[in-house]
Amino acid sequence: MSSFNWKSYQKEIPDDHFFYVRSCIRQTFYPGSEAAFLHILRQVLHKDVFEDKRHTTCTGIGYHSDIVPLETLMTVVGRQFALMTEAGYKHLLVSCVTSFGIYLEILDMWKHFPEKLAETRLALWKTTRREFEVPLLVAHTSDVIFHFKEQILEKSVVQLVDPSTGIALRGVEHVGCHYAKIFPQDGIGGAEFPKVLSGLIEAWGGAVVDYPERRHCCGFGFRNYLIKANRGYSVSNSKIKFESMAIYEPDFILTNCPGCNMFLDRWQYALSEIEGKTYDKTGVGIPVLSACELAGLMLGMDPWTLGLQMHQVQVESLLDKMGVKYAHMEKYYLAGKPTVGPERPSVLLVQEN
Amino acid sequence: MSVRDFGYSVSDQRAVDLDRKMPDELERVYLQEPSLRNCIACGNCAALCSAGSFTGFQFYRLNVLVSRGLLSELAKKAEACMLCGKCQMACPRGVNIRHGIMLMAQL
Amino acid sequence: MTQQKVAIIGAGPAGLQSAISLAEMGFLVQLFEKEKQPGGHLAHWHVLFPDRQPANEVLDALMISAMNPNISLITGAEISAIEPSGRKWQLKKAETLICEVDAVLLASGFKLFDAAQKEEYGYGIYPAVVTSSELEALFMHQKPWPFNENLESPKIGLVHCVGSRDAKCGNLYCSKVCCVTAVKQAIELKKTFPAAQVYSFYMDMRMFGLGYEELYHQAQMEYRVQFIRGRLSEASPADGQRIQVKAEDTLMGRPLKLTLDMLVLMVGMTPSVVLGNGSASVELKKPMFADGFVKMPGQALDDSRLQKPGLFVAGACKGPVTLPDVVKDAKATALDICNYLTEVL
Structure with a gap:
């Protein structure tokens, strides 16, 4: 669906020299996604991405779950900025959408309440003897992929097109709530008609499916997931999305938020086990990819190096449609040696080759 | 089909789904007492309701359930009415509440 | 004695009705409309609340009455400023002088x-x-x-x-x-x-x-x-x-x-114009976010006169209003203009 007013939400995305901060969820559950992103930026696009191994979690999940107080959060954010300042960088590149929202929220808060910035500077100085400058620009990984989408397309070996039929693959996108719903002006396309992922699908040859619950939350909801008694809300919200998208028979779901990626992926499994149902016709589920993983596939990276076997919904259905070559027997190799693969789910099918 | 217990469950949506067809029983309620459509939910009926002094009975809310087609949620609620008729004296839109209640109680 | 002149900005219902009333009182009216056709929003409406009267019936009646030798309608004419010239007012489009009149009525309606x-x-x-x-x-x-x-x-x-x-x-x-x-x-x-x-x-x-x-x-x-x-x-x-x-x-x-x-x-209705108050002249500017309608100083007893003598406002550019109320306002404002012109003569 083309939209005319997404263009009023443009943001400046730096061309080079990034200070990178990782995502807790991405590097734990989809480590290949994060590695692929860095590989693409450094080795394929020849960009300068600096990462300080001393950087930490932003504590955003703890903050949104009322475990980490605001002062602690601000000081941790201040420390990340201090590492960036010490390394001589001005562009913060954020892997996680929760963190992205956190950084924007803190920066906005400091703008309105300068005394909070002063408090943070003091707290950081007392505890670590560090000082910081606020970043000039804050970009999310998906912003950067969007920014370089044409270069990625030029170097791509496969696209979002079934090579045997020439038909565009159908993608539904799910943009993380904290990417643009808090600060629409800081997201490409804003919050109502975000372009950051749909723009990728369009540019890379696919067809975007606009569906009724496109803007609905993935269901993470922080404490709603973290506390087991509330977890039903989380999975039920994901179900609203799956039910809404199923009739359009999407070939894949594209995400920019590690949390959304995890819940849209894992909850398809949970729902299949609880309700005996999958949301695609063949029973293998709808593969869920992050923008980084999709870019990796486009550029010819091996799906198992990308870590796609770590997904709950297996991705072979999509790989086959895209014409991606892969060795099935190497799926569960570890350091070049075969390992025992995971247990089979009871409902969700795993494609046999 | 497998039903595995993870310690949490999937809930149904709370949202009223107006895409569902209006139940015939409720269409008949309107047919037999058209003035029910005239309600503007001002609450006059509920403020002086004898039954409402002690229970959660509110006629205008029952009427909303009828108009949204929520038959199952309506069940038995009308029985709380004490049939005093005070509401009907108060209604500014002349809704025949007593007849409405009788019809709803029979559902 | 020369006939006194009134310029009206906007040929929607407010502008048309004021023009008709003023022309019937014997004044010369120059009626400016920025669109190609007069009628404002009424020209694009099907039937009117509450009686579902066809909108074209109302507009046709206004147009017939407006066929008065005292009224000249100029369409496709956008006015950008009103400037004083002695006791008269000049209407300008950018720097170009369009006309000089004894009184001006702003009736530019709503967007x-x-x-x-x-x-x-x-x-x-x-x-x-x-x-x-x-x-x-x-x-x-x-x-x-x-x-x-x-x-x-x-x-x-x-x-x-x-x-x-x-x-x-x-x-x-x-x-x-x-x-x-x-x-x-x-x-x-x-x-x-x-x-x-x-x-x-x-x-x-x-x-x-x-x-x-x-x-x-x-x-x-x-x-x-x-x-x-x-x-x-x-x-x-x-x-x-x-x-x-x-x-x-x-x-x-x-x-x-x-x-x-x-x-x-x-x-909803939003303002069509914002009055920029220069020292003596009045600029007609495009409204920005939250600008609001033309604010009248006179409140309850006089809501047609701006603070500058000879400048009047009628209709929906003062705020949301129904068609019958616009027509009444236009007639009343025409009377205010007549009184003003009689005084200054």
Whole structure:
């Protein structure tokens, strides 16, 4: 669906020299996604991405779950900025959408309440003897992929097109709530008609499916997931999305938020086990990819190096449609040696080759 | 089909789904007492309701359930009415509440 | 003695009616209209609330009366400033002098709220989302319905307060006429598609005029329009060109979902012009976010005169108003202008 007013939400995305901060969820559950992103930026696009191994979690999940107080959060954010300042960088590149929202929220808060910035500077100085400058620009990984989408397309070996039929693959996108719903002006396309992922699908040859619950939350909801008694809300919200998208028979779901990626992926499994149902016709589920993983596939990276076997919904259905070559027997190799693969789910099918 | 217990469950949506067809029983309620459509939910009926002094009975809310087609949620609620008729004296839109209640109680 | 001259900016109902009244009093009127045709929004309307009188009937009557030798209508003429020249006023377009007159009446009316600003309703993106003004064009067969006309029972929703009573849009005021317009349009929809299911999403039903509440009553009883108290939160695309909407049914205290074949946005009135007060001259500027209507200093007893002698304002550029009230205001303002011109002579 083309939209005319997404263009009023443009943001400046730096061309080079990034200070990178990782995502807790991405590097734990989809480590290949994060590695692929860095590989693409450094080795394929020849960009300068600096990462300080001393950087930490932003504590955003703890903050949104009322475990980490605001002062602690601000000081941790201040420390990340201090590492960036010490390394001589001005562009913060954020892997996680929760963190992205956190950084924007803190920066906005400091703008309105300068005394909070002063408090943070003091707290950081007392505890670590560090000082910081606020970043000039804050970009999310998906912003950067969007920014370089044409270069990625030029170097791509496969696209979002079934090579045997020439038909565009159908993608539904799910943009993380904290990417643009808090600060629409800081997201490409804003919050109502975000372009950051749909723009990728369009540019890379696919067809975007606009569906009724496109803007609905993935269901993470922080404490709603973290506390087991509330977890039903989380999975039920994901179900609203799956039910809404199923009739359009999407070939894949594209995400920019590690949390959304995890819940849209894992909850398809949970729902299949609880309700005996999958949301695609063949029973293998709808593969869920992050923008980084999709870019990796486009550029010819091996799906198992990308870590796609770590997904709950297996991705072979999509790989086959895209014409991606892969060795099935190497799926569960570890350091070049075969390992025992995971247990089979009871409902969700795993494609046999 | 497998039903595995993870310690949490999937809930149904709370949202009223107006895409569902209006139940015939409720269409008949309107047919037999058209003035029910005239309600503007001002609450006059509920403020002086004898039954409402002690229970959660509110006629205008029952009427909303009828108009949204929520038959199952309506069940038995009308029985709380004490049939005093005070509401009907108060209604500014002349809704025949007593007849409405009788019809709803029979559902 | 030469005939005194009055310039009127805007040839909608307010401008036309004031021109007619002033011309009948013997003044020379130059009536400027920025569009190619006179009539303002009335020229694009099908029927009028509450009696469903055809809009063209009203406009034709105004146009016939305006065929007066004292009135010259100049269309396609946008005025950008009013400047004093002794006791007279000069109308200018950029730097060009258009005319010199004894009094000026601003009757530039209102602009419809740009519905694309309410992004969550998807106007301009989803073809099945139309404005109340476009619905009037649909009634007049000026364009095709955005759904299959052969549908047995199309589902149509009307959303009140689009761009009104909404701080996010910069408009805290009520546009006044949209509630009754929605009721009128709901009835017209049911007349066009008798088996249609028509839903109206409202915050309050502001049926302030004589005959309005009666019309609302008729819509409920006779036409079975469903009124749902709850502002629409979101419209998203459903299968085909249909639209899924979400609202809170505030009488139920529960969210509500519904798929529609057409969604009509009751767009409010916004200012068409903002007066920039230079030292002596008055600039006519394009309104910006939250600018508001032309503010009159005189309040209850005099709401036609600006503080500069000889400058008057009539009609919807002062705020949301109904057509009959515009006509009355135009007549009254013509009298004020007459009194002023008699005094200065």
